């Protein structure tokens with residue numbers, strides 16, 4: 001049984017939902033509340049696995065503000081799954097809910113889909129808060145703190161009053177971040193017809209969320225570069241690898257928004273390696289050594305030493321930083337996309353393939369020699385999502401992209 005808290009804005013809405021969710025009574029232990037205050041008291045009184053809330057209304061005096069409620073849940077009970085289930089899913093409210101909700105579902109909804117979404121989000125949370133992850137995090141001297149710039153940016157975006165001007169003025173306080181962002185925006189990846197020379201233009205062009213992810217990635221690498229890494233580990237190499245994975249992953253997805261998120265997810269997918277390496281250098285050096293001696297992949301060696309891998313550690317920290325669950329999920333499952341049970345190539349899948357290709361490139365992969373990439377890709381999964389043939393095209397395209 002999973003414990004589910006359901007927050008509604010009125011008793012009529014509550015009754016409608018109650019009868020709709022009846023078939024789930026054997027699997028879900030449900031508690032219904034009306035309004036934000038009642039939801040908060042229920043959360044303080046007992047632990048819930050899942051919170052499902054209507055968006056309600058953010059207007060003053062409203063009984064339920066679903067986005068504020070889920071933000072509070074994220075900050076105070078981060079292991080709890082957060083869902084929005086609402087009839088009003090306007091572009092604006094969806095944009096605000098995206099960073100705080102694991103999923104946003106519209107009413108009327110399909111019951112099977114809802115229970116599948118809940119199960120998937122529970123899988124992610126179980127991975128991020130496993131005993132192995134919690135024990136490893138417990139032995140870290142310190143977790144990378146949320147940098148001031150990123151924090152200010154998030155506050156501005158969460159306020160709902162952000163404008164390209166206000167976002168730009170926060171980033172521009174920091175000269176090196178300004179330069180780094182302009183460099184990224186003008187890189188070949190974004191394929192701009194003309195050069196963007198100021199942050200305000202960059203924000204207008206890319207949109208708020210991609211800018212926030214890029215700042216998060218640049219800040220994480222910057223924070224980590226001040227600390228000493230163990231022998232055999234190169235921060236620059238991880239950064240270069242991550243950028244290439246991001247660029248490749250973005251080309252595998254046709255949806256423009258998803259493709260941009262894939263770029264950011266690629267930039268961040270191995271951040272857990274950096275966190276483990278700089279926080280526990282001796283243990284991490286042992287993992288590197290084990291992987292080399294036994295000829296096993298890095299994350300398998302990490303699993304033996306830490307009882308978890310860089311994928312979960314990285315995803316856990318990104319979740320704590322408030323990065324959107326879709327991106328956190330892609331980082332957490334980049335070695336095992338099959339565990340998500342998606343029917344097509346999603347974010348985690350794109351990172352998995354791009355990561356495999358990037359490693360295989362170093363192992364001599366070419367269109368006539370696809371073995372290095374086939375060894376690294378989950379073959380059953382690529383067959384199951386119907387992309388086995390597409391993979392040949394990706395390998396050929398990758399060769400020419402690498403040669404360009």
Ligand SMILES: [Fe+2]
Nearest residue numbers: 269270299334
């Ligand atoms: Fe990885």
Ligand SMILES: [Fe+2]
Nearest residue numbers: 245269270355
């Ligand atoms: Fe990687």
